[in-house]
Amino acid sequence: MEDPTTFLNRLGKFVLIPIGLLLFVAAAWSIWSTKSWLARTLEVEGVVVEMVRMRDSDDKGYVFSPIVRFETADGGTHQFQSGLRTYPPAYRTGEVVSVVYDPAVPDAAMIRSLLSLWLMPIILSFIGTIFCAIGIFMIVMCSWASRVFDRPMAAVSRPAPEASAALGRTTP
Template sequence: MRRGRLITIIGAIFAVVGLVLVSVAVTLAVTTASFLGSAERVDGVVVEMTAKTSTSRDSHGRTRESVSWYPTVEFSVDGRRHSFRSSTGTNPPMYEKGDVVPVAYDPGDPSDAVIAAFWPAFLAPLIVGGLGVLFTPVGVVLFVKGRRSPAR
């Protein structure tokens, strides 16, 4: 296979993956913004911080562990208590037990709730979108470079 053709294929793959990631990020952001726009607001209290450990291997084959902290938030609606664990974990922990946090919940289903702050709500779209913004131009540059590569 010609070197230029290989670079063209790799570039196309990077560009397509980048565009898919950007599309997913936009969808996540719009969905989150829509939910936050229609949700009711109330203050909640962080009642627990749960550690989740993930294990990975570095390029030298060494095992690396990292810990992320996920807050469990409790809040009341019409005298009924509800709680949820945030899907966003951080290290270092973003919250401590006893912190008061803004909560957005679905008025039709208060068990559908999130911490109504920018980072917990939009961290996933920012990470996915950031990767897409990196992949897309790299892919386009490789694609164009491969297409312009002279035949041998």
């Protein structure tokens, strides 16, 4: 049977840290994707025309999502429902918000806010940090445990029988 410290060390090195690093790569890709999309967008003002109330995923309460109407640079009027659902409601009907949209696809607009634009990379980075931290902690603790507990018994400081006899003591 494999030593538990060896197993945990390998689990940290070959499972948890790689998963954490993959999550960091996904977060970096999400940041790059959002930045490249923002580089193509225009920013205009929009108005929250309605707050849609819907059941949350576990049917224990409600979350709210704004429907926003905005006018594009070419004069067209568009409306979209934000993918960000919050409780309590983040906006009020009639509130003016900043909207970013791609002129080629104005119906794929978003409210310009921290959570609307950056929630995915924040979540991925947070979870990646947890995986890497646990993996590193496991490696460090297993290394420490193997040094402390796997010492040969001769390394434990105990006087040799000759030294005890020279001091006038006998050892059992």
